[in-house]
Amino acid sequence: MNRPIPLFCAALLAAFPAAAPAQTSAPAVPAFDFPSGAAGTLVRAAVTAVNDADSAAVDRFAAGTVSPRARHGAEVRELLHALRRQGGTFRPGATDPWAGGRIVQELWSERVGNGAAVLVTPDPQDTTRLLDLQFLKTLRPAAVVRELPRVRLADAALTAAIAGEVERLAAADEFSGVVLVARGGDVLYEAAFGTADPATGARITPATRFNLASLPKMWTAVAIGQLVESGRLSLDATIGEVLPEQPWTAQARGVTIAQLLSHVGGFGMLFDRPGYERAPGYRTSTELLRYFAAEPLRRAPGTRWAYSNEGFEVLGAVVEKLGGTTFAAYLDEHLLRPAGMESAWIAPPADTVTHRAVPLPVQEGDYLGTRPRVARRLGVVGSGAGGAHGTARDVFRFARALATGRLVSRATRDTFTAARQPLAADFGADYAYGFWTRRENGRTVLS
Numbered sequence: 001m002n003r004p005i006p007l008f009c010a011a012l013l014a015a016f017p018a019a020a021p022a023q024t025s026a027p028a029v030p031a032f033d034f035p036s037g038a039a040g041t042l043v044r045a046a047v048t049a050v051n052d053a054d055s056a057a058v059d060r061f062a063a064g065t066v067s068p069r070a071r072h073g074a075e076v077r078e079l080l081h082a083l084r085r086q087g088g089t090f091r092p093g094a095t096d097p098w099a100g101g102r103i104v105q106e107l108w109s110e111r112v113g114n115g116a117a118v119l120v121t122p123d124p125q126d127t128t129r130l131l132d133l134q135f136l137k138t139l140r141p142a143a144v145v146r147e148l149p150r151v152r153l154a155d156a157a158l159t160a161a162i163a164g165e166v167e168r169l170a171a172a173d174e175f176s177g178v179v180l181v182a183r184g185g186d187v188l189y190e191a192a193f194g195t196a197d198p199a200t201g202a203r204i205t206p207a208t209r210f211n212l213a214s215l216p217k218m219w220t221a222v223a224i225g226q227l228v229e230s231g232r233l234s235l236d237a238t239i240g241e242v243l244p245e246q247p248w249t250a251q252a253r254g255v256t257i258a259q260l261l262s263h264v265g266g267f268g269m270l271f272d273r274p275g276y277e278r279a280p281g282y283r284t285s286t287e288l289l290r291y292f293a294a295e296p297l298r299r300a301p302g303t304r305w306a307y308s309n310e311g312f313e314v315l316g317a318v319v320e321k322l323g324g325t326t327f328a329a330y331l332d333e334h335l336l337r338p339a340g341m342e343s344a345w346i347a348p349p350a351d352t353v354t355h356r357a358v359p360l361p362v363q364e365g366d367y368l369g370t371r372p373r374v375a376r377r378l379g380v381v382g383s384g385a386g387g388a389h390g391t392a393r394d395v396f397r398f399a400r401a402l403a404t405g406r407l408v409s410r411a412t413r414d415t416f417t418a419a420r421q422p423l424a425a426d427f428g429a430d431y432a433y434g435f436w437t438r439r440e441n442g443r444t445v446l447s
Contacts, residue, residue, distance in 0.1 A: 038127035115139035221434025266297035285316025316384020339401035346382030
């Protein structure tokens with residue numbers, strides 16, 4: 001499946017903004033009725049229980065409506081109690097239908113003005129019962145993004161529309177970060193907003209490095225593509241063949257490189273493994289295998305898509321084995337420098353990275369974002385699963401290098417960015433080999 005990489009590239013790297021003052025009036029967002037269908041009936045019942053003057057109404061709802069098959073029934077009850085304590089009464093906002101009868105429902109607090117987006121999942125075996133209710137994100141009226149005009153705009157009009165919206169959000173203290181918009185190799189707009197480090201008061205600039213989270217999984221995929229192009233690796237190779245020295249289970253030995261790239265290898269998320277710590281400065285991806293290589297897979301290979309950091313740590317170890325060096329050193333020589341990513345930083349612990357933005361997330365359990373945010377320093381080291389730091393320009397330069405064939409051939413690029421797992425109904429995009437991919441207006445959009 002050959003798809004053109006878009007000529008238009010937009011890179012946005014955001015730090016969490018400082019806490020906005022709690023509002024005391026209803027949000028200036030439109031009110032909606034509860035949706036129809038099983039999920040709508042369930043969310044209506046849940047909100048009715050939260051809004052009830054009797055605090056025991058939530059317990060009665062949980063006892064009578066949460067499915068006995070729910071794995072997180074107690075968490076559902078605690079979430080509803082927390083929303084009641086923090087927000088008082090709620091009214092419904094917009095609804096986003098998902099696959100499988102699920103919905104994402106906006107709930108706006110009448111007391112504080114902010115809201116919460118929750119994912120409502122009916123039990124498919126009994127849709128009158130709630131299988132799960134998950135908090136997704138805090139909502140603020142000023143942060144509701146206005147859509148750009150759905151017409152083709154000239155460059156000047158496009159950048160003016162984007163700049164106006166970003167500046168509105170930044171002025172409302174609802175956005176901080178760097179926005180870069182380019183067409184082809186030409187940067188049309190680049191602007192920075194907000195505070196990079198609340199301890200020093202340093203401002204965000206275009207040179208600010210951000211933690212890129214899982215974006216570097218794309219880099220890992222490209223490194224694997226380079227090894228395939230050089231003839232040192234096959235997508236059909238198994239990890240038992242490439243890394244025979246590891247204590248894999250019999251089932252894990254048969255997992256292929258292609259399965260790891262598309263998150264169907266059966267490995268887990270890593271963070272919940274006994275003994276694993278995010279803070280220590282692991283030098284290599286191979287070091288991280290000790291936490292899970294000998295453990296049973298979480299699911300049979302090839303049977304179900306499940307996002308896996310462990311799978312990409314295995315890919316990082318493959319790069320180290322076949323590249324003959326550390327993952328960071330391989331990327332520096334074969335990807336970062338060739339792409340001109342001058343500020344990307346992967347090797348040292350994150351707390352030693354200079355010119356970086358410090359995340360300011362809401363406090364745990366502060367679903368409506370009414371308490372002061374707390375700076376959180378990430379001590380992880382970049383690896384096969386992600387965690388590197390970089391600037392908006394670094395992201396742009398990677399996109400350009402990938403699009404123009406400087407990192408891998410166009411044929412390999414098209415192979416790795418072709419949809420492999422159809423997930424758009426749930427996630428808005430399909431999954432390829434290390435890339436989220438979707439089609440918009442005849443263009444391929446990678447994320």
